[in-house]
Amino acid sequence: MTGAATIEAMQAEADTRRWLERAVIGLNLCPFAKAVHVKRQIHYAVYLPAGDESLIEMLLAEAHELTARDASVRDTTLLIAPNTLADFLDFNDFTVRAERKLARAGFDGVLQLASFHPHFQFAGSAADDIANATNRAPYPTLHLLREESVGRAVDAFPDAEAIFERNIETLEALGQAGWDALDVGPGSARP
Numbered sequence: 001m002t003g004a005a006t007i008e009a010m011q012a013e014a015d016t017r018r019w020l021e022r023a024v025i026g027l028n029l030c031p032f033a034k035a036v037h038v039k040r041q042i043h044y045a046v047y048l049p050a051g052d053e054s055l056i057e058m059l060l061a062e063a064h065e066l067t068a069r070d071a072s073v074r075d076t077t078l079l080i081a082p083n084t085l086a087d088f089l090d091f092n093d094f095t096v097r098a099e100r101k102l103a104r105a106g107f108d109g110v111l112q113l114a115s116f117h118p119h120f121q122f123a124g125s126a127a128d129d130i131a132n133a134t135n136r137a138p139y140p141t142l143h144l145l146r147e148e149s150v151g152r153a154v155d156a157f158p159d160a161e162a163i164f165e166r167n168i169e170t171l172e173a174l175g176q177a178g179w180d181a182l183d184v185g186p187g188s189a190r191p
Helices: 009-025 033-038 055-068 088-107 130-135 147-156 160-182
Strands: 042-046 076-080 111-116 141-146
Touching: 009 033, 009 042, 009 076, 009 160, 042 055, 055 076, 055 088, 055 111, 055 141, 088 111, 111 147, 130 160, 141 147
Parallel strands: 042 076
Antiparallel strands: 076 141, 111 141
16 A cells, blocks of 8 residues: 555454444444344454465464364454455455465365455446445455354354345445444544
8 A cells, every 4th residue: 555554453354343343244244243242252353464465374374263263253254455456456366366365275166255455346336336345344354264153153144145135125225325424434433
C-alpha cells in the first residue's frame, strides 16, 4: 500500500471483528459464523509487512496451526493483510497462488480458502454494485475453513445453496446507505 498509512495489528483485528459482528453475523451473511464467534473458535492473525513476499508462508503456518488444534478450540482462521495487496486483481491472483500452495502442502480436502477484500468485485458487475459487499472486508483477508466443519454446517443448514441469493437480496434491500451506516470499514473500531 504505497503512500498509505500503515495499519497496526490491533486496529486490523478490531476492524475485522467489527465487520464480522455487524455485517457477517449482524446481516446473517454467513449463518455459520455466529456459532464459532460466540464459542471463540475464530483465530485472528495479522500480516503487517507492506509486501506480500512472506504472506503465503504465514498462510501455510496458520494452516498447520489450525489443523494441529482441535476444532473445539480453533475452528477457523482469518488472516488479515492490511498493508499489502490493496489492488483487488492482485489479491485475486495471489489467492489463486495461495490455494495451489495449500493443496501442494497437503491441505486439499482438509481446508478451504475463502477470500475477502475491501474492493471485491464479482466478474461482470459494476464496482459500485452493492452485491459485491457480500465479499468485502475492511482489509484483504484470507479465511481458512476446515472442510469437515463446512460439511457439518452445510448439512445442518437445509438450503445452503440459497445463501448467496439471500445475501444479495439482503444487501439490495439495505442499499449502499445502509451498508455505509454499518460503519465496518478500516479504522471504524477502537482497538
